[in-house]
Amino acid sequence: MAYTEDQVNALQSALARGERRVTFADKTVEYRSVDELRLALREVQKGLFLQSTATGLWPRAPRQIHINTTKGT
Numbered sequence: 001m002a003y004t005e006d007q008v009n010a011l012q013s014a015l016a017r018g019e020r021r022v023t024f025a026d027k028t029v030e031y032r033s034v035d036e037l038r039l040a041l042r043e044v045q046k047g048l049f050l051q052s053t054a055t056g057l058w059p060r061a062p063r064q065i066h067i068n069t070t071k072g073t
Contacts, residue, residue, distance in 0.1 A: 003047040011041040 031037040
């Protein structure tokens with residue numbers, strides 16, 4: 001499933017208010033506990049990260065260039 005930043009924002013907003021009910025677009029989900037809401041938020045954030053790395057929007061680790069020098073003889 002493709003996730004969006006709006007979904008992350010809706011979950012974070014509900015978590016900040018201490019609510020268990022999240023409404024996004026035309027769907028409403030009520031979680032059983034705040035911990036379950038946190039797990040959902042973590043899953044959506046993970047999905048967004050994986051989507052962005054798969055499409056090349058999130059860069060991988062930068063290359064490291066090591067330069068070794070010595071004094072001339």
